[in-house]
Amino acid sequence: MKKSKLFIARGEELNQEVTGQKGRGEELTTAMLNHFDRFHSLSEIYDRDIEETLLIEELDNIKNPKQLNFERGLVTFSPSSASKCERELFYKANREEKDEQAMFPYQRRWVRNGSAVHAAVQKDLLLAEVHLKNPAFTVEKMPDGSAAWEHNLKDVKQFEHGGVRFQIFGMMDGILRYKDGSRIGFEFKTKSTTLGAIGNYKMKDAQDSHKQQAIAYSLLFGIDEFIFVYESLAKDGWTKGAEAKPDMRAFYFKPNENQKIELLDKFARVTVKVQSEDLPSPEYDKCLFCPFKEKCEQDGE
């Protein structure tokens, strides 16, 4: 085949790949939102078995924390740190002292509300798979029968990339099974400001930092496809009924090999800097939630 024909053929392949992903993404995100809407159209359910299961799991996690195969001396990264400033990861790896936590009471309540809704959504998913007729999603179960999420799922995995060794440790919101049998990583995020925060104008896709997190999950748990569900904790007026603005959005993400390599490159780069005590450059566009601002200011550029 001539070179130009090769390029055209590869271009068509790529187009088909993108179109295929778009179709798949639309199918999964629509199914996810329908799944929640169908479940939240049911009257409130009390399911004693599920209540009991969740309480037993919680108690078990407190009493018998999962033993993990951490390798001593290896730099450890977490999925939630995937998008962070490399200097912040360097400080974290060196266990530098964090700034005194300056969180206002309303911010604490903000965080508390998000965590409470997280737990509620996980219970909804378990209830939905039992009480919905033909549920589109079920929660994957661990070998001991517990739900594949949070502490039940948490794990650590060692990597060697470009001759550099490090480990990734973390847990995720859940692994679901779609009705076609595929495994889907489920990430749930809340927004606490206004409904507009998840509206079509402000939110065109999942946040980049959340996609980075999913790439790390993909490396740690071997999941290829993800659905991010964003729920606004602010709702439209109670009397709006069927006219109410949507309070939930869903996005599909399938990390590709390049994205996985880029993240491994980043973790390897930070590991080398930690080993050689070579401070990475600051990335000032990532400072908002960084807990090492004072240390960073002392160290300067």
Ligand code: SF4
């Ligand atoms: S303060 Fe900003 S530049 Fe410094 S380590 Fe934190 S995120 Fe990076």
